[in-house]
Amino acid sequence: MPRPSLCIAGAGLAGACAALYLSDAYDVHLIEANEAASGASGAAAGLVNPLMGRRAKLTWRASEAWAALEETVARARAKRTFDSRGVLRPTTEPKQVRFFKQAASEHPAWCDWWTAEKLSARYPSVQAHGGALWLPKGGAVDVPAFVRALLVRARTQGATYTPHTRLTGWTAHDDHVAVHTESGGAATTHRYDYLMCCIGQGYAALPALEPLDLHGIKGQTLTVQCTGDAPSGLPPISGRGYVVPDGDRWVLGSSYEHDFDDLRPSEQATQRILQKTRSMLPALQGATVHNIAVGVRVKHEPTNLPLVGPLQHQRTWVFLALGSKGLLTAPLIARRLPQWLKESHRVPAEVRVPRTLLPDSWSPTPTR
Numbered sequence: 280m281p282r283p284s285l286c287i288a289g290a291g292l293a294g295a296c297a298a299l300y301l302s303d304a305y306d307v308h309l310i311e312a313n314e315a316a317s318g319a320s321g322a323a324a325g326l327v328n329p330l331m332g333r334r335a336k337l338t339w340r341a342s343e344a345w346a347a348l349e350e351t352v353a354r355a356r357a358k359r360t361f362d363s364r365g366v367l368r369p370t371t372e373p374k375q376v377r378f379f380k381q382a383a384s385e386h387p388a389w390c391d392w393w394t395a396e397k398l399s400a401r402y403p404s405v406q407a408h409g410g411a412l413w414l415p416k417g418g419a420v421d422v423p424a425f426v427r428a429l430l431v432r433a434r435t436q437g438a439t440y441t442p443h444t445r446l447t448g449w450t451a452h453d454d455h456v457a458v459h460t461e462s463g464g465a466a467t468t469h470r471y472d473y474l475m476c477c478i479g480q481g482y483a484a485l486p487a488l489e490p491l492d493l494h495g496i497k498g499q500t501l502t503v504q505c506t507g508d509a510p511s512g513l514p515p516i517s518g519r520g521y522v523v524p525d526g527d528r529w530v531l532g533s534s535y536e537h538d539f540d541d542l543r544p545s546e547q548a549t550q551r552i553l554q555k556t557r558s559m560l561p562a563l564q565g566a567t568v569h570n571i572a573v574g575v576r577v578k579h580e581p582t583n584l585p586l587v588g589p590l591q592h593q594r595t596w597v598f599l600a601l602g603s604k605g606l607l608t609a610p611l612i613a614r615r616l617p618q619w620l621k622e623s624h625r626v627p628a629e630v631r632v633p634r635t636l637l638p639d640s641w642s643p644t645p646t647r
């Protein structure tokens with residue numbers, strides 16, 4: 280029996296993870312407007328931090344998300360891209376001590392409270408306001424390298440990949456979806472059984488995605504070269520900004536700009552990132568900026584969770600809005616897509632496309 284065909288638009292973290300899992304059962308053709316990981320996935324520092332925010336709240340389905348990331352890294356044979364040593368979260372204000380101690384008592388499997396003495400014994404170069412939270416299940420991923428590894432794996436399973444090809448729209452029919460694309464100024468239409476739209480910030484150019492209530496937040500990261508006497512052996516750190524070791528360089532982040540006119544890096548954001556990360560890690564004084572990356576995190580405002588499911592037709596799916604937690608959401612969702620595509624009622628309500636935008640035929644119970 281021929282396998283159903285599926286076009287995935289967008290080769291960032293979402294599209295690459297989807298391609299890995301869906302190419303098991305579908306003839307996947309992945310198209311990308313630019314190059315793989317040229318959107319948010321190319322700017323991410325790659326922290327895997329299951330207790331995010333000032334109050335260190337456990338992320339959505341954290342255990343499943345961690346297992347999915349490990350499984351996906353293994354399937355993509357991308358172990359070298361994942362530094363899973365843990366994450367250090369130094370307190371950034373005295374008030375945070377209470378929140379972090381509470382997180383440690385509520386989630387002992389996920390984190391451990393370190394007093395100021397313990398922190399300075401372990402990592403004397405890290406400044407905090409009264410201690411730190413240690414997350415043994417955490418780390419950092421080289422996201423562009425991970426995306427590339429996912430694509431290699433998907434292609435060995437039969438997926439095809441075409442960069443520099445932009446999704447411009449689609450027309451859904453009962454028995455297929457006509458996918459409209461543009462490449463080098465030429466417009467083309469191809470027939471597929473399904474379309475999976477993983478275009479991140481590209482949503483803003485497609486009117487069909489307007490009703491989804493998405494919002495883009497520009498972010499900037501810096502890659503810096505440390506001076507010779509910089510401390511070695513530090514784990515990824517998330518406190519006032521974040522610091523992710525990358526060989527003899529560090530990736531520093533990040534800015535959060537809700538209003539922006541363009542995607543150029545700004546000197547103001549660079550200075551702000553340097554200032555906050557130096558206050559946490561004074562050894563960054565004197566580090567030189569090697570590279571600046573910019574991307575846009577896409578958020579689904581009402582839920583702050585990803586959005587998955589059929590949009591107005593059973594053949595046209597979206598997988599968008601990974602926000603700031605792509606590494607803890609993309610593998611988690613992607614590995615369920617082969618099942619969900621057949622049984623869309625199984626997409627969890629928290630991440631499902633809003634009821635009013637689901638196909639008319641959608642039912643919360645299995646359809647025969």
Ligand SMILES: Cc1cc2nc3c(=O)[nH]c(=O)nc-3n(C[C@H](O)[C@H](O)[C@H](O)COP(=O)(O)OP(=O)(O)OC[C@H]3O[C@@H](n4cnc5c(N)ncnc54)[C@H](O)[C@@H]3O)c2cc1C
Pocket residue numbers: 288289290291292293294310311312313314315316317318319320321322323324325326327444445446447477478479480481482497498499500532533534573574575576598599600601602603604605606607
């Ligand atoms: C500065 C910054 C730091 C971050 N740090 C972290 C972090 O430490 N940890 C973490 O887990 N997450 C982090 N994130 C979030 C993470 O990067 C995102 O959640 C994730 O990369 C989003 O993946 P995506 O595939 O949805 O989008 P993208 O990576 O943006 O991919 C979308 C792709 O679609 C392509 N595209 C766009 N329009 C079209 C079209 N019409 N047709 C075809 N292709 C199209 C784009 O070129 C792009 O390659 C960060 C994000 C930013 C911006």
